[in-house]
Amino acid sequence: MDDYFPKEMNGGGDDAPMFSEIFNLDPNETAVPVPREETRLSESEIIEKFHRILRVAKDIKASDVFLKVGVPPAIRLDGIIQFLKFDDITERETRIILESICDRYLLEEFRNEHEVDTAYQVEDIGRFRVNAFLQRGYIGFVFRLVRFEIPTFEQLNLPVEPLMRIAGERRGLVLVTGVAGSGKSTTLASFIEYINQNFNRHIITIEDPIEFIYTDKRSIVEQREIGMDTRSFSTALKHVVRQSPDVILIGEMRDKDTMEAAINAAETGHLVFSTLHSTNASQTVDRILNFFPPHQHNLIRLQLSMVLKGVISQRLIKRIDSLGRVPAVEVMTLSPTVRKVLEEGRFAELPKIIEESEYFGMQSFNQSLVSLVKKKMITREDALANSDDPDKLLLEFRGVSKSSGHQDIDDAKKKAADKRRKRSKDLLGD
Known part of the structure; x- marks a missing residue:
């Protein structure tokens, strides 16, 4: 699993262009340092990268995915936020992702309210509850993974x-x-x-x-x-x-x-x-x-x-x-x-x-x-x-x-750590 999580985030860079296609904003009013794209990806390649991020989150059983301009994507795993080993998210990528998950009605709502809630489903990956919003003039996202199969009370460990x-x-x-x-x-x-x-x-x-x-x-x-x-x-x-x-x-x-x-x-x-x-x-x-x-x-x-x-x-x-x-x-x-x-x-x-x-x-x-x-x-x-x-x-x-009790808890902790290591090896193939 370490291959997914860098020890520190990648560096910064020059200012990215604002998304004037959606908002009539003055770029000089919201200057947030973000990296330029070294290689300009096509729209299909951006969506493919986006889906890879969602698949990683699903495979490692993360609850949330965070996309923010200027830093790598992050996930919440067992309540802890960790950054993934992907390139920094760019302004263009967030704009294309927004346009891919929102219809005209939702884009209009985003233009007016600067935030929107929706759902997004990817075949063979899963369904996500999505909140898109503005932060310091740039688009940000939080994706919450929703299971395809609805769990029972027993599966949720409820009374x-x-x-x-x-x-x-x-x-x-x-x-x-x-x-x-x-x-x-x-x-x-x-x-x-x-x-x-x-x-x-x-x-x-x-x-x-x-x-x-x-x-x-x-x-x-x-x-x-x-x-x-x-x-x-x-x-x-x-x-x-x-x-x-x-x-x-x-x-x-x-x-x-x-x-x-x-x-x-x-x-x-x-x-x-x-x-x-x-x-x-x-x-x-x-x-x-x-x-x-x-x-x-x-x-x-x-x-x-x-x-x-x-x-x-x-x-x-x-x-x-x-x-x-x-x-x-x-x-x-x-x-x-x-x-x-x-x-x-x-x-x-x-x-x-x-x-x-x-x-x-x-x-x-x-x-x-x-x-x-x-x-x-x-x-x-x-x-x-x-x-x-x-x-x-x-x-x-x-x-x-x-x-x-303490001995049994120590044994349980060791078994859980072994399971996490095995899950990492299964995902990474090593």
């Missing part, structure tokens, strides 16, 4: 029984939460695919952009993309209840209107899934309330106490038993106690209730972290770093054998 129970609900609101890059979209896709395989439902997704592609099984799945199929989340949600859905997926809760429409749809007999940038169940409820003015909080709490069927919060942690990362997961379901606490606004009590409600399929982050350490999938140090209550987690670790 299967409670999630299956939530997926079987006929109405309500289900939120998957976590920081950016914590696997929320993949977990949502697993929910939708589980319903698709096991229930007779009409499922409508509203996404920006469409990431996973579903094939109808027992359900009908219709996917709407913001910009292409509808103007906005709020516009789509105004009409979605007239389209006879049983299940609605909203890619992200971005504003008050979207949240309000989602709660109303859940109240009127639909099962609504979405994501939110929050770290745990109690913070999730606070975030929901903060969408609304104070005079509406009592009403929103009452509505949540009736419709919030589940909050799944997750954090990805580097594995020591194999390649990649594994989720630590908090699960809150709507038990009678949770319903009463939500209605009365006693959110500070939720962590204790979650910890003591295994019967209702709940689990705390600490319980998930202890389980992962006992299975020798993560280190104690990483578990403590990802805990909301590390002092309490230290006490829980007393149930884990210190003498055998």
